[in-house]
Amino acid sequence: MTRPAPDGPVDGPAPDGSVDAPVPGAPAPDGPASAAAAAPVLELRGAAHRYPHGPAVVEGIDLAVRPGRALALLGRNGSGKTTLLRLLTGSLRPTSGRLLCAGEEVRHDRRGLDRLRRTVQLVLQDPDDQLFSASVGQDVSFGPLNLGLPEDEVRARVDEALAALEITGLRDRPTHLLSFGQRKRAAIAGAVAMRPRALVLDEPTAGLDPQGTERLLGLLERLRGDGTTVVMATHDVDLALRWADDAALLTPAGLRTGDAGLLLGDPALLEDAGLRPTWAHAAADVLRAHGLLADGDPPPRTPQQLAHWARPTPAVGH
Amino acid sequence: MTRPAPDGPVDGPAPDGSVDAPVPGAPAPDGPASAAAAAPVLELRGAAHRYPHGPAVVEGIDLAVRPGRALALLGRNGSGKTTLLRLLTGSLRPTSGRLLCAGEEVRHDRRGLDRLRRTVQLVLQDPDDQLFSASVGQDVSFGPLNLGLPEDEVRARVDEALAALEITGLRDRPTHLLSFGQRKRAAIAGAVAMRPRALVLDEPTAGLDPQGTERLLGLLERLRGDGTTVVMATHDVDLALRWADDAALLTPAGLRTGDAGLLLGDPALLEDAGLRPTWAHAAADVLRAHGLLADGDPPPRTPQQLAHWARPTPAVGH
Amino acid sequence: MHIAEGYLPPLHAVAWSAAAAPFVVHGARALTREVRENPGSTLMLGASGAFVFVLSALKIPSVTGSCSHPTGTGLGAVLFRPPVMAVLGTVTLLFQALLLAHGGLTTLGANVFSMAVVGPWAGYAAYRAVRALRGSLMPAVFAAAFTADLTTYCVTSAQLALAFPDPATGFAGALAKFGGIFAVTQVPLAVSEGLLTVLVVRLLGQSGRGELARLDTTGREDTTDAEGTVAR
Amino acid sequence: MLPIDAAAHTSRWRRRHPVDKAVLALGLTAAAVALPPWPGAVLVGAVTLVLLLCAARVPAGRLWRAFRVPLGFCVTGSLTLLVQVNGFSDPAGFVGPAPDGPLHAAELLARTAAASLAVLLFAFTTPLSDVLPRLTALGVPPAVVDVTALVYRMSFLLLDSVSTVREAQAARLGYTDRRAARRSLAGLGATAFVRAFDHAARLQDGLAGRGYTGSLRVLVDDVRICPRFVAASLALVACVTGTALLLGRILP
Ligand SMILES: Nc1ncnc2c1ncn2[C@@H]1O[C@H](COP(=O)(O)OP(=O)(O)OP(=O)(O)O)[C@@H](O)[C@H]1O
Ligand SMILES: Nc1ncnc2c1ncn2[C@@H]1O[C@H](COP(=O)(O)OP(=O)(O)OP(=O)(O)O)[C@@H](O)[C@H]1O
Ligand SMILES: [Mg+2]
Numbered sequence A, B: 001m002t003r004p005a006p007d008g009p010v011d012g013p014a015p016d017g018s019v020d021a022p023v024p025g026a027p028a029p030d031g032p033a034s035a036a037a038a039a040p041v042l043e044l045r046g047a048a049h050r051y052p053h054g055p056a057v058v059e060g061i062d063l064a065v066r067p068g069r070a071l072a073l074l075g076r077n078g079s080g081k082t083t084l085l086r087l088l089t090g091s092l093r094p095t096s097g098r099l100l101c102a103g104e105e106v107r108h109d110r111r112g113l114d115r116l117r118r119t120v121q122l123v124l125q126d127p128d129d130q131l132f133s134a135s136v137g138q139d140v141s142f143g144p145l146n147l148g149l150p151e152d153e154v155r156a157r158v159d160e161a162l163a164a165l166e167i168t169g170l171r172d173r174p175t176h177l178l179s180f181g182q183r184k185r186a187a188i189a190g191a192v193a194m195r196p197r198a199l200v201l202d203e204p205t206a207g208l209d210p211q212g213t214e215r216l217l218g219l220l221e222r223l224r225g226d227g228t229t230v231v232m233a234t235h236d237v238d239l240a241l242r243w244a245d246d247a248a249l250l251t252p253a254g255l256r257t258g259d260a261g262l263l264l265g266d267p268a269l270l271e272d273a274g275l276r277p278t279w280a281h282a283a284a285d286v287l288r289a290h291g292l293l294a295d296g297d298p299p300p301r302t303p304q305q306l307a308h309w310a311r312p313t314p315a316v317g318h
Numbered sequence C: 001m002h003i004a005e006g007y008l009p010p011l012h013a014v015a016w017s018a019a020a021a022p023f024v025v026h027g028a029r030a031l032t033r034e035v036r037e038n039p040g041s042t043l044m045l046g047a048s049g050a051f052v053f054v055l056s057a058l059k060i061p062s063v064t065g066s067c068s069h070p071t072g073t074g075l076g077a078v079l080f081r082p083p084v085m086a087v088l089g090t091v092t093l094l095f096q097a098l099l100l101a102h103g104g105l106t107t108l109g110a111n112v113f114s115m116a117v118v119g120p121w122a123g124y125a126a127y128r129a130v131r132a133l134r135g136s137l138m139p140a141v142f143a144a145a146f147t148a149d150l151t152t153y154c155v156t157s158a159q160l161a162l163a164f165p166d167p168a169t170g171f172a173g174a175l176a177k178f179g180g181i182f183a184v185t186q187v188p189l190a191v192s193e194g195l196l197t198v199l200v201v202r203l204l205g206q207s208g209r210g211e212l213a214r215l216d217t218t219g220r221e222d223t224t225d226a227e228g229t230v231a232r
Numbered sequence D: 001m002l003p004i005d006a007a008a009h010t011s012r013w014r015r016r017h018p019v020d021k022a023v024l025a026l027g028l029t030a031a032a033v034a035l036p037p038w039p040g041a042v043l044v045g046a047v048t049l050v051l052l053l054c055a056a057r058v059p060a061g062r063l064w065r066a067f068r069v070p071l072g073f074c075v076t077g078s079l080t081l082l083v084q085v086n087g088f089s090d091p092a093g094f095v096g097p098a099p100d101g102p103l104h105a106a107e108l109l110a111r112t113a114a115a116s117l118a119v120l121l122f123a124f125t126t127p128l129s130d131v132l133p134r135l136t137a138l139g140v141p142p143a144v145v146d147v148t149a150l151v152y153r154m155s156f157l158l159l160d161s162v163s164t165v166r167e168a169q170a171a172r173l174g175y176t177d178r179r180a181a182r183r184s185l186a187g188l189g190a191t192a193f194v195r196a197f198d199h200a201a202r203l204q205d206g207l208a209g210r211g212y213t214g215s216l217r218v219l220v221d222d223v224r225i226c227p228r229f230v231a232a233s234l235a236l237v238a239c240v241t242g243t244a245l246l247l248g249r250i251l252p
């Protein structure tokens, strides 16, 4: 993995000077977020990780996952997204620094991890890494059974998770006969059945077709509506902008966190993180340059939204 | 996989009526294409395939891969893209219909396939499905050795392929210590070392970060410059629009082929194929609606190009 | 448990290599024949070998609470037949010696003899015996894994006892010494491995993927199974 | 992923022909086993250690982490020589300290340690991927070589997925108690099996397009055996042997 040297400090104010402007893409302050507790669900403080015999993959990471907010993690291949998600969910132990869960430090022993895993669940990129039982229903029941719940409760949780992911009809199907998108949803159902406060997904839309992606986003939105905090790693900048409240970008100079609309509108930062500019921001710039979009208004989030401006009476806003 | 019923015939003229307009996105007629022979490199005629014990996955497929043109194949998950590519490269035998290579019918016996494989090479989505050897150099030498070439020639081909993919430095590296992007390029090098006239890639950019995608597109562009015809399956509509000359869309009503700019600008067709509208077309529509882009001009292909229109003096064209 | 590098005196090392060689050569012949008749089987055999290697690298909890590695030779012998297991087991042991510094090159012959020859044959025999007595699949699988595991350790104990006879009571005393040490640790492990193998086979059966066709054809010689591969 | 393998691929001696390194390392291994442990094995061990650290420049920390595994076996193995079995009738008890036990144990320890180090010299400098395609020259049937090379490649993929699956199971509390652990492990074993064969089937498809008809022949690097290195290695082994035998006469 060759990394370009960072071309200058990236910690200054956002170059478009819009720091004080109303934040595009952020939910209104009275959104579902404000109801939840104020302490971050998960927090890494000064965390670093190195794999045995390798250099440090991530270093000096400060990352807070705030309840009710959707967080997107972006970065180039090999920048350490998966590593960071594994740190956040306790699968890896930071070589230095700390992990806090709901404000309390997580001890990486059996009991500490047990507690953490009741709070946060990781969904891996490849669903086949998570599906190892013969049928979908069995697989989803694996986690709740390990929680030591009575059978009725396990059954209820499985039903609920399958319903949430809209795969109730697949309960008795063997996992290997499912399509990719179905397996993906079955894997998420396995995590959801643990009723985690936070759900962490590694590139959940990779390999899904655009409509499958839409559907998955809809499901995640529903889970958020039920109070689950969702974190995802992705390479798709436009998707992140559209979906996330907060963004975290892995750059060679370290992790940059902040409002998704602001960070993903900063071309230099995107370049540093191995990403490309978003269509949404480019379109918003064009619209603003021609007086079609007010300065404080959010950019169009999808091509469909952008197309509104091509209509005879441009619908400012949307 | 549930498929929406096709909503009406999709074979009529493109709904935007722009059939006669200069084709956006197509190369000038004196591009590299015109030098090559006129017969399609590969052609499927009335091809169908069903896996054992299943319904037909694809049916009545007519698809011509024209020399020197870049063809993108799109469709939802499970629509049969991979199946179609495998038919095209002879690794599946159509249950009915024919495959033609440079105008001649391919016989699916040892000799016929041997000849076909000197003409066309398939690169699978998962590089681990193609890399069997522990070292990159060894792996790339496998194909040329199977062609019965003398050792010197094999060595030369390996050098050339590694250079073309910019991985000469990885020759002695074990495949299991490479990053995903590096493995992807090693797998493509293994195909390129066969010096195929046509290179067929299944979702080559899946899992790559945006800059890795750029780099891969650059490499493919170079291969095209050297006279290789390239076909790829992808889910990324904007990528397809930007890269391809021709497009083929798998819809429930059958395969639709034609100019990429036209097909990918047709919202109903995209909907049918499980895709979403392109940002590029949405942006072009907005620009045209406001007189910023002439009717015949191609849409901006990247966010960077779109951003030109935000500059004080909008650069019409680009 | 493998015999570590350099543990055996030269004469013993050579003798055990000579004892294991015919089995491995026989296995290599069987494998070559298989590949010639059915070119696709190279990849299936590679997968089998990788499976055996990875299985032997798994950590499983033993009944006593300690952790140890299964030998995997019983399941391997039932799935892939003892001659092929002789080759795959040798490859596994070679890899363990060179990649993990487990076992060794001078002791390869002795380890092959116990783990890749005697263990698989004994496990396979136990499997066939239970099946012949009209036992159902799961007890047979348990018997295979348990027997293969245990005989491997018995042979290892004998090998060590031969190399290091007890100063006072000779071979018998040494056998009691080594056997006693292993019995404490290995009998529970063999039980664990047997149980686990049963669970694995049951899961494979439930998933209905046809992999178990291998097991069902083992009763009839020389029939190729659904995937037409390794079993012979 | 496997530390010894990763180190071998970046070894300073990577570009040497495997035969060069085999002659040196396996010659030393043979010497370690065949020579009288004192002073033979000790001398071989010392020479090998110098070669590992100074000539092949294997980082000491890595070497130690790899070496302590066989060393653990060596130590526990030698401990058994400290006791002898007297039998039930013996008044000294069923078991008792063996005469010369410590001496024999020390000798065995020296021999196994030296031999293990010598094999590590080979393992740390020679990736298996350089060795396997050349095994046909030793008379190993090509079919066996092909299978072995595939086992090597597929093992890494399988190890990777097995550790990922295990992690995913742990995240769903799959290893909290013994029952859960057993269920998880069974799932792991079944998954490994299914994955191995799935991968083989997909690889077969992938290779067919590249002209696969049953043989996995590849072109190996054209590095040559270096006669000087081989001669020097043989001389070193001979020298170590001679010195050991000579010292054996002089020393008590
Ligand atoms: N188990 C491991 N052992 C050693 N190194 C590892 C391991 N896993 C990952 N790495 C290395 O750590 C770095 C970060 O890997 P990681 O998987 O976190 O990246 P990523 O951002 O998720 O990449 P991608 O976008 O490709 O998924 C890479 O250089 C990788 O090679
Ligand atoms: N080997 C097979 N045996 C039986 N059915 C198969 C096989 N391979 C694919 N199918 C089925 O054929 C259909 C088409 O699969 P294919 O892989 O060609 O789709 P795809 O368009 O490439 O999908 P994706 O976008 O997910 O890669 C699917 O319904 C799939 O389940
Ligand atoms: Mg990742």
Ligand SMILES: [Mg+2]
Pocket (backbone or CB within 6 Å): B081, B082, B083, B202
């Ligand atoms: Mg596909």
